[in-house]
Amino acid sequence: MQIDLKRFHTAFFDEAAEHLAVMEESLLALERMPEDGELLNRIFRAAHSVKGASGTFGFTDIATFTHSLESLLDRMRDREIMPTPALVELLLKSADVLGALVAVAKDGGPLPPAVEQLVAALDEARCGGHGNAATTTAKNSDPPPPKIVACEYTVKFVPGHDILLYGMDPLLLLRDLSQLGKIAEVTADTSRLPELTALVPEECYVGWVIRLVTDRSSDEIRAVFVFVEDSSQISIETTSAASEAGSAIPAGPQSGEMGSRGAGVLTTASAASQPKARNVETSSIRVSVEKVDELINLVGELVIAQSMVNQVIGQIPAEILPVMQGALATMDRCTRDLQERVMSVRMVPLASVFRRFPRVVRDLAGSLGKQITVKITGEDTELDRQMIEQIADPLTHLIRNAVDHGIGTPEDRQRSGKPPEGTVGLHAYHEGGNVVIEVSDDGRGLDHERIRRKAVAKGLIGPEDDLGETQLHALIFAPGFSTAEQVTDVSGRGVGMDVVKRNIEALNGSVSIESAPGHGSTFRIRLPLTMAILDGLAVSLGGDIYIFPLLSVIESFRPKAVEVKTIAGRGEVVMVRGKPVPLVRLHRIFHCPGAITEPTRGLVVLMEHQGKKLGILVDDLLGQLQVVMKSIESNYRKVEGLSAATILGDGQVAFIVDVPGLTRLARGH
Amino acid sequence: MSKSVLVVDDSTSMRQMVSFTMKEAGFDVIEAGHGQEAISRVQGKSVNLVITDLNMPVMDGMTMIRQLRAKPEFKFTPILMLTTESQQEKKLEGKAAGATGWIVKPFNPEQLLQVVAKVVR
Numbered sequence: 001m002q003i004d005l006k007r008f009h010t011a012f013f014d015e016a017a018e019h020l021a022v023m024e025e026s027l028l029a030l031e032r033m034p035e036d037g038e039l040l041n042r043i044f045r046a047a048h049s050v051k052g053a054s055g056t057f058g059f060t061d062i063a064t065f066t067h068s069l070e071s072l073l074d075r076m077r078d079r080e081i082m083p084t085p086a087l088v089e090l091l092l093k094s095a096d097v098l099g100a101l102v103a104v105a106k107d108g109g110p111l112p113p114a115v116e117q118l119v120a121a122l123d124e125a126r127c128g129g130h131g132n133a134a135t136t137t138a139k140n141s142d143p144p145p146p147k148i149v150a151c152e153y154t155v156k157f158v159p160g161h162d163i164l165l166y167g168m169d170p171l172l173l174l175r176d177l178s179q180l181g182k183i184a185e186v187t188a189d190t191s192r193l194p195e196l197t198a199l200v201p202e203e204c205y206v207g208w209v210i211r212l213v214t215d216r217s218s219d220e221i222r223a224v225f226v227f228v229e230d231s232s233q234i235s236i237e238t239t240s241a242a243s244e245a246g247s248a249i250p251a252g253p254q255s256g257e258m259g260s261r262g263a264g265v266l267t268t269a270s271a272a273s274q275p276k277a278r279n280v281e282t283s284s285i286r287v288s289v290e291k292v293d294e295l296i297n298l299v300g301e302l303v304i305a306q307s308m309v310n311q312v313i314g315q316i317p318a319e320i321l322p323v324m325q326g327a328l329a330t331m332d333r334c335t336r337d338l339q340e341r342v343m344s345v346r347m348v349p350l351a352s353v354f355r356r357f358p359r360v361v362r363d364l365a366g367s368l369g370k371q372i373t374v375k376i377t378g379e380d381t382e383l384d385r386q387m388i389e390q391i392a393d394p395l396t397h398l399i400r401n402a403v404d405h406g407i408g409t410p411e412d413r414q415r416s417g418k419p420p421e422g423t424v425g426l427h428a429y430h431e432g433g434n435v436v437i438e439v440s441d442d443g444r445g446l447d448h449e450r451i452r453r454k455a456v457a458k459g460l461i462g463p464e465d466d467l468g469e470t471q472l473h474a475l476i477f478a479p480g481f482s483t484a485e486q487v488t489d490v491s492g493r494g495v496g497m498d499v500v501k502r503n504i505e506a507l508n509g510s511v512s513i514e515s516a517p518g519h520g521s522t523f524r525i526r527l528p529l530t531m532a533i534l535d536g537l538a539v540s541l542g543g544d545i546y547i548f549p550l551l552s553v554i555e556s557f558r559p560k561a562v563e564v565k566t567i568a569g570r571g572e573v574v575m576v577r578g579k580p581v582p583l584v585r586l587h588r589i590f591h592c593p594g595a596i597t598e599p600t601r602g603l604v605v606l607m608e609h610q611g612k613k614l615g616i617l618v619d620d621l622l623g624q625l626q627v628v629m630k631s632i633e634s635n636y637r638k639v640e641g642l643s644a645a646t647i648l649g650d651g652q653v654a655f656i657v658d659v660p661g662l663t664r665l666a667r668g669h
Numbered sequence: 670m671s672k673s674v675l676v677v678d679d680s681t682s683m684r685q686m687v688s689f690t691m692k693e694a695g696f697d698v699i700e701a702g703h704g705q706e707a708i709s710r711v712q713g714k715s716v717n718l719v720i721t722d723l724n725m726p727v728m729d730g731m732t733m734i735r736q737l738r739a740k741p742e743f744k745f746t747p748i749l750m751l752t753t754e755s756q757q758e759k760k761l762e763g764k765a766a767g768a769t770g771w772i773v774k775p776f777n778p779e780q781l782l783q784v785v786a787k788v789v790r
Contacts, residue, residue: 003686003689003690003693003778005686005777005778007689008682008685008686009682011682011685014681014682015681015682045724048724048753049679049680052680052683052722052753052775053680053682053683055753055774055775056686056774056776057682057775063775164745165738165745165767166764166767166768166769167745167746167747167748167767167768167788168747168769168770168788169747169790172786172787172788173787176786202744224787227769227770227771227787230761230764231764286681
């Protein structure tokens with residue numbers, strides 16, 4: 001049977017990642033609780049699992065490395081070696097290298113350079129610094145078995161009484177023997193059979209003497225009995241003259257490794273011949289994301305079809321209308337339930353992102369000479385898989401900021417009457433159909449005066465501008481803004497908070513800040529549960545309908561003629577409570593004939609993006625609705641200013657406006 | 670009637686590999702991620718073979734083998750354990766718990782079937 005092991009690689013990579021995460025998490029905990037034996041067990045188990053599977057799937061680099069790791073962990077588990085901070089550090093590094101090795105196995109590329117060095121360090125740690133560990137990791141290379149000519153053996157096999165109770169069938173052993181060569185004679189030895197009254201039917205009293213003619217060695221014959229040799233009497237003697245090296249070897253149990261030596265013993269596998277109807281029971285299955293997306297897409301279509309039906313119900317004759325309405329209401333409910341369930345398939349707990357942060361914080365805090373613990377709550381909160389992937393970067397940035405800028409050194413903190421150890425909090429919870437993720441610290445809080453000075457220096461605000469706290473806070477999200485006195489290698493890498501905000505907004509989310517000087521800051525990220533469905537505001541423009549993401553909409557109003565002005569260098573603006581806001585004429589950007597071009601006859605929808613407001617001129621508002629997003633890019637191509645399309649209840653296609661893209665377009669015009 | 674096998678391993682990839690191989694060999698497969706799950710999955714049933722990992726969360730392989738062997742339906746059932754070469758002593762411990770034999774990791778599908786053929790007709 002030829003089975004391609006590649007088909008299991010995805011599963012292996014997935015679980016290796018899980019084991020690595022467990023390893024890292026437990027190592028971090030071990031640092032604080034070196035006495036916790038269960039932590040060591042978990043770490044060992046993770047390494048052990050990776051080793052077993054990697055060897056089986058042919059990833060020898062991973063297998064060799066985890067072997068060293070596992071051997072050390074085994075001794076630590078037995079309390080022969082204690083988890084000193086230096087050792088935990090070494091193990092953490094090993095987890096990193098293991099992750100790199102898995103990545104190499106997955107995507108190719110050169111081996112990480114640290115591997116050999118680390119293996120040596122692991123082996124040294126295991127041997128208590130006495131070196132010479134190489135002997136145990138070296139592969140035992142058996143000499144090739146001596147080639148021999150066929151000869152006759154007398155095999156005596158007296159199974160233990162309880163052989164049947166170990167699930168072993170002695171007849172199978174005789175069959176295996178027959179496959180090694182030719183059985184000349186089998187004699188049953190019934191001398192041990194008791195009186196019938198004393199006979200226990202579950203026990204085995206019979207032994208056998210087999211004369212076997214074969215060209216195999218006695219080791220190979222002994223290998224047949226590998227599972228029973230400890231409980232049975234087995235003797236193998238060469239009876240014919242043909243010579244054989246080592247026939248009198250008393251054959252230790254180690255000689256019969258099934259995985260290596262025994263590989264050639266059985267030439268046929270009788271069970272393997274005919275595949276039959278099969279039936280597998282599992283409690284969970286792995287499904288490709290594409291399949292789930294197809295389902296979501298179809299359910300989306302169903303929702304649309306459903307709303308089409310709802311629209312024409314008025315035309316149904318009055319006599320069947322009530323029945324029809326009842327049926328439709330049921331169908332409606334089912335469709336929505338179905339939609340919800342299907343969406344939930346894509347949801348994964350935030351724990352998968354959260355659990356990387358304790359390590360990030362630990363390493364960072366260490367390099368900055370700070371003491372910081374991480375408090376995580378709500379890691380079971382679920383979010384769309386795609387969003388989980390995309391929220392990781394912004395979260396990392398916020399956390400790095402909290403460690404770098406938010407929390408001070410132990411001395412700083414003690415001076416301001418705080419405990420030397422700072423806390424970074426990571427909390428997730430549901431709120432009004434959204435998922436909220438908070439990144440908080442108990443550090444210095446935002447320095448309002450410094451933000452103001454910087455903003456003035458950068459020309460973001462005038463020196464006399466009177467800004468409220470929220471507006472001041474929002475300034476740190478402005479492009480190019482950074483309050484750190486000097487760019488550190490920790491958080492000042494050229495990606496500013498503006499990128500964080502842009503990434504969050506790309507997920508149709510928003511971010512806000514709460515900060516009290518001296519008490520710390522909280523960054524609150526609000527995300528929709530999923531990206532496939534959007535809460536939108538429908539507007540009309542010419543004969544077309546456009547959808548604005550509701551999250552970005554602040555208000556709408558009909559401007560007076562005096563409020564619409566053109567300012568030199570800034571283009572057309574609309575005055576909102578005395579402040580100029582750029583006015584975007586959507587009909588110009590999307591070339592909509594028949595749209596209202598006179599602002600005083602249409603409506604301006606005020607949107608916010610990156611703390612900047614934008615007024616968009618439309619004909620009229622049509623109302624709020626939930627829409628199923630359909631990619632334009634995958635069906636046509638990327639269109640600047642539009643994020644997606646949707647199909648409305650009446651079958652009409654409406655475009656969903658991309659606010660950041662529109663802002664860029666507006667600047668270009 | 671086709672033969673059945675209970676495959677117990679907390680590693681999804683290993684479990685998939687063993688299950689797939691056994692299915693190709695014509696077995697009906699029951700899968701479980703640890704000993705406890707395995708025992709509840711075969712409640713009131715019997716199988717023709719058990720293949721189990723040893724190091725697993727919730728309930729390890731040794732404990733499971735002992736508990737299975739104590740059930741009348743599993744009195745004579747062949748039980749193979751998956752070990753590694755670093756677990757020599759586990760073989761003896763496993764035998765004492767009631768295991769029939771072992772398969773040393775790493776192994777390939779052919780090697781697995783060879784060992785299976787040693788204990789299943």
